[in-house]
Amino acid sequence: MSRATRGVKLSLSISPMIELTGGCPNNFMQITVDIPDEIAQRLGQTGDALAHKLLEVVIADAYRSGAVSTAEVRRILQLPSRLETHAFLKRMGVYLNYDETELERDLQTLKELRAK
Secondary structure, eight states: OOOOOOSEEEEEEEOHHHHTTTOOTTOOEEEEEEEOHHHHHHHTOOHHHHHHHHHHHHHHHHHHTTSSOHHHHHHHHTOSSHHHHHHHHHHTTOOOOOOHHHHHHHHHHHHHHHHO
16 A cells, blocks of 8 residues: 655654653654545644644643643743633643642742742
8 A cells, every 4th residue: 555645744842751761852753644534624734733732732741641740831831821721631631630749849939929
């Protein structure tokens, strides 16, 4: 069975993910996805926008499965703040992994702010 050679090639790079495995933070994981032209046109986005959307989906799924933290989501997607990261996860339909450790840290921060 022959495979069509026409279509859109999307490439995305994930650099901060490499740090999780102990690699050099300047390295990149390169992922290429081939999408047929007619599907790419229906999606109505340019190659760069599609690549970023794909990165968002991959990172949201990685967060959902516990493979990356909220801070890593923020760093990988270059989001400006923790609130923007939470808004991104909500938009992607992913619940925050808010555990006891994070609660204790937030309570400590609140106590410190009230003491000032």
